[in-house]
Amino acid sequence: MSKKERELTFTEVARRTQILQATTATINKLGYERTSLSEIAKEAGVAKSAIVYYFGSKETLLMSVLEHAFGALGTNIESAVALVSSPGDKLLAYARNYLDFIDQHRAELAAAVTIVVAHRTEDGKPLYLMENEDDTALLQSILSAGMDEGAFRRMPVSEAAKICEALLDMAITAVQRNLDADLTILKSELVDFIVSGLSPVSQ
Amino acid sequence: MSKKERELTFTEVARRTQILQATTATINKLGYERTSLSEIAKEAGVAKSAIVYYFGSKETLLMSVLEHAFGALGTNIESAVALVSSPGDKLLAYARNYLDFIDQHRAELAAAVTIVVAHRTEDGKPLYLMENEDDTALLQSILSAGMDEGAFRRMPVSEAAKICEALLDMAITAVQRNLDADLTILKSELVDFIVSGLSPVSQ
DNA sequence: CTATATTTTGACCGACCGGTCTAATCTCTT
């Protein structure tokens, strides 16, 4: 029963989940810089070497937190967008699901964004400066289709997508500031501003 | 001729300027995490202890970089806004000066924002999560006046100001990604989006 | 020139980091 044969043993899954959750909690409690392997181990109630045993390195652990959080967010949005057909509705579904998901998964996303903002790759670059076009592919296709059929005003699709993402991400920043923040007003105003900013009849 | 009597000796000003510039250069070259006192000293061509001699601590040095960059930005915007009278014109002056200043002081602002995003205070909180309402006081007053006279649509002033700031800050992120980035399109689209998003006749 | 204050340096310190290693323990299979 070696590790190679069985992909995931019971204890392995349990420990990994436990450590991932402890990592999220530690990041939200202490911030990125103070989140050392020792602190995560203390939070999880295991030895520091247990973390390395299950994740190989701190880097891998942090990337696992990212995959967990953003993977769920992406899946959620994709299925929500697929339920409607017009670009206007798709954009609304995208924005509202994005914001609602943040609202409902505060700890995971706050920790994930803390990592994205603070973690550096070997060459010293933070992850948030390395986003590629693929990350906004769905949004870009919605915007592009909407501009073609006149639902949105004409503007460079790449810039429009970045603007929408930047606005939606404001909700995560708000949660980072205060995990219990009331997002009601912000969510509503962000959706309104995006719609208004893309409106073809404005001015 | 003690330091207490004379506020700023000649060599003191020169060394401080030299070290501040070396700090900016090192941050943009190596990123925040690798910017140690040793690296800054190497870049400046002085001993590590000379930095501590002139700035007291790394923390104070980094805060000095911030004051230098954001102080100049704030002054610039304030005088530009004061030149026009209508809220619509003031908002345009605010946005365009903000973006042009970024365009023309890329190194200083990229380094400053890198610090704001990555540096942690004693309690582990990053500076960008500690912005207070005062930072957007001017913008809020412009937006408030514009809503009162119907130049902008009605919406919560605090949220509107945060949204505008977030959009304008996209230009700094672009510069952080690439110090030589062409900001022409982004600047223009950001101004358009802000105007469009605040337009009272949209929908 | 001498003495006094300022500036500069490099060796050094304690703390903490991510990660390794070894030995002990636990959990199965037989």
Next chain:
DNA sequence: AAGAGATTAGACCGGTCGGTCAAAATATAG
């Protein structure tokens, strides 16, 4: 029960960090 592999804990390592310190170098003043 026994042996094998999986799991755990804790001591330990090399390296880097921010910062200190005492001495050396440099200027300034009388």
